[in-house]
Amino acid sequence: MRDLSPEHTMRLTLIAAAIAVSFAASIPAAENDNAGSAPALSVLHCGHFIDVDAGKLDGETTIVIEGKRIKEVLAGNQERAGAQSIDLKQATCLPGLIDSHTHLTMQITPTYYSDQFRWNPADYAIRSTVYAKRTLDAGFTTVRNLGDNDYDSVALRNAINAGIVPGPRIFTAGTAIGSTGGHADNTNGYRHNLAGDPGPAQGIINSPEDAWKAVREHYKNGADLIKIMPSGGVLDEGSSVDNAQLTIEEVKAIVAAAHDNGFTVAAHAHGAEGIRRAVIGGVDSIEHGTFINDEDMKLMKEHGTWLVPTIIAGKYVEEQASKPGVYPPQVAAKAKLVGPIIQAAAGRAYKAGVKIAFGTDAAVYPHGQNAKEFQYMVEAGMPPMFLIQAATTHAAQLLKHEKDLGSIAPGKFADVIAVNGNPLDDVTLLQKVSFVMKEGVVYKISK
Missing domain, CATH: 2.30.40.10 (Urease, subunit C, domain 1)
Incomplete structure (x- = not known):
C-alpha cells in the first residue's frame, strides 16, 4: 500500500487532482463555491x-x-x-470537537487486506473525501490523522484548506514510523518477493540514524507531526499486539529530529514496555495504552504525556473478530485479546490522573461514528464535562494549537x-x- 517509487511527488499531485475532480463533480455548486467563505x-x-x-x-x-x-x-x-x-x-x-486519532484515507473492511494489491493511491484519496465529510457532519471540525500510506492525507488536508472539498481541519502525520516487520511495516505478511526491504523513506527504521532520515522525509513531504509504532498492533499481520518494536535510542532520535522540525510525536503503544520506552524517549502522547501498568502511568504523569484511549476501536475489533472472514486469523486473535481490556485501562489511567485527550482510531470502525467514544468513556468512569473538555481544550493543548482551537x-x-x-x-x-x-x-x- 505504500509507494516505494521515486515518482512520489507526482503521485501526490495525482492524488490532489483526484480529490478535486471527484468533489467538483459531486457537490452542489453553491456549496463548492462557498467552501471556506464565511459571512462578514x-x-x-x-x-x-x-x-x-x-x-x-x-x-x-x-x-x-x-x-x-x-x-x-x-x-x-x-x-x-x-x-x-x-x-x-x-x-x-x-x-x-477534535478527534486526536483518525485515519481518514482508509476504512477497514473484509476486503481491506486484498484491496491494497488492487487499489491505486487515487482510489484511497477519492474515498477519503467521503470519510472527511462524514467526520465533519458528525461534529468533528479538527482531527489528527495518525497514519496513511502515500501521504494521501497531506493531499486531503490541502484540498480541504483550499475549499475544494468539505472536511475537518487536518493535522497529519503522513506515514507512520516503525521497524522492519513491525506495526508500521505495510509489507508485513507479504510473500518474500513482494515484501522487499522498506527503509526510512517509507517510514521503516532500524537505527537512530534511520530515524533522522525518516523524520526529515516527513518534513519534506509536508507532514504536520510524527506518528511512531513502538509496540505491536492489532490489525497488522504480525503475531504480537504488545511486543516492543523500537529501542529507547530510536525513540529519542525520532523525538530529537521531530523537535528540530517543529513536530510533536504520537506513539501507538499497546504494550507496557513499548509505552515505557516511548514516554522515556519524550513522545507527546500514547495512543491506545491497552496494557498500561502502574509504572507507565507514573512515568506519564511525571513527563506530562497524554493518553488517547481509542476505546471504540478496541470494542469494534473485538465484535468483528467473532465474524468469520472479517480479519485474518492472527488479527482476530489479537482483537479478541485487546477488546475486553482497553476500556478498563482507560478508566484506570483517568483515576490515576493521567492527562487524557479524546481520540477514536477512526477507520478501524466506520467513519462518522466517532462520538460513540464518549459513551464508552463515561462507562469507564469519566464525567461528561471532562469528556467534552478532552475533545476540545485538552485535544487543542495536545495539538499545541490552543490559541486558535478548543x-x-x-x-x-x-x-x-x-x-x-x-x-x-x-x-x-x-x-x-x-x-x-x-x-x-x-x-x-x-x-
Missing part, C-alpha cells in the same frame, strides 16, 4: 452554552462571529445590525456545533449533532 458577520442564538474553559453550562448565549473567528460571547439573546442570524435557541452550543472565545476560530438537549445529562446526544460550523461557515443545520 454572523450571530448564533444558543439556548444553552457549554463553557469548556470554565467547565460549566450557561443559559441563553449569543455568539458573535466576524469572518472566520469569534468576535464576542454574550449572555442572553442579543442582536447585531447587519449580521446573519442563526436560531439555535432550542439547542446547546459547544466548541467543534473553546468558543474571542479571537479563536469559529468552530461551533450544537445538539438538541443537554449532553451533560445524556452524552449520547453528541452522536446526533444538528449544527456544524467551521471557521464561520455552516456545513450542517437540521432540526
Whole structure:
C-alpha cells in the first residue's frame, strides 16, 4: 500500500487532482463555491452554552462571529445590525470537537487486506473525501490523522484548506514510523518477493540514524507531526499486539529530529514496555495504552504525556473478530485479546490522573461514528464535562494549537456545533449533532 517509487511527488499531485475532480463533480455548486467563505458577520442564538474553559453550562448565549473567528460571547439573546442570524435557541452550543486519532484515507473492511494489491493511491484519496465529510457532519471540525500510506492525507488536508472539498481541519502525520516487520511495516505478511526491504523513506527504521532520515522525509513531504509504532498492533499481520518494536535510542532520535522540525510525536503503544520506552524517549502522547501498568502511568504523569484511549476501536475489533472472514486469523486473535481490556485501562489511567485527550482510531470502525467514544468513556468512569473538555481544550493543548482551537472565545476560530438537549445529562446526544460550523461557515443545520 505504500509507494516505494521515486515518482512520489507526482503521485501526490495525482492524488490532489483526484480529490478535486471527484468533489467538483459531486457537490452542489453553491456549496463548492462557498467552501471556506464565511459571512462578514454572523450571530448564533444558543439556548444553552457549554463553557469548556470554565467547565460549566450557561443559559441563553449569543455568539458573535466576524469572518472566520469569534468576535464576542454574550449572555442572553442579543442582536447585531447587519449580521446573519442563526436560531439555535432550542439547542446547546459547544466548541467543534477534535478527534486526536483518525485515519481518514482508509476504512477497514473484509476486503481491506486484498484491496491494497488492487487499489491505486487515487482510489484511497477519492474515498477519503467521503470519510472527511462524514467526520465533519458528525461534529468533528479538527482531527489528527495518525497514519496513511502515500501521504494521501497531506493531499486531503490541502484540498480541504483550499475549499475544494468539505472536511475537518487536518493535522497529519503522513506515514507512520516503525521497524522492519513491525506495526508500521505495510509489507508485513507479504510473500518474500513482494515484501522487499522498506527503509526510512517509507517510514521503516532500524537505527537512530534511520530515524533522522525518516523524520526529515516527513518534513519534506509536508507532514504536520510524527506518528511512531513502538509496540505491536492489532490489525497488522504480525503475531504480537504488545511486543516492543523500537529501542529507547530510536525513540529519542525520532523525538530529537521531530523537535528540530517543529513536530510533536504520537506513539501507538499497546504494550507496557513499548509505552515505557516511548514516554522515556519524550513522545507527546500514547495512543491506545491497552496494557498500561502502574509504572507507565507514573512515568506519564511525571513527563506530562497524554493518553488517547481509542476505546471504540478496541470494542469494534473485538465484535468483528467473532465474524468469520472479517480479519485474518492472527488479527482476530489479537482483537479478541485487546477488546475486553482497553476500556478498563482507560478508566484506570483517568483515576490515576493521567492527562487524557479524546481520540477514536477512526477507520478501524466506520467513519462518522466517532462520538460513540464518549459513551464508552463515561462507562469507564469519566464525567461528561471532562469528556467534552478532552475533545476540545485538552485535544487543542495536545495539538499545541490552543490559541486558535478548543473553546468558543474571542479571537479563536469559529468552530461551533450544537445538539438538541443537554449532553451533560445524556452524552449520547453528541452522536446526533444538528449544527456544524467551521471557521464561520455552516456545513450542517437540521432540526
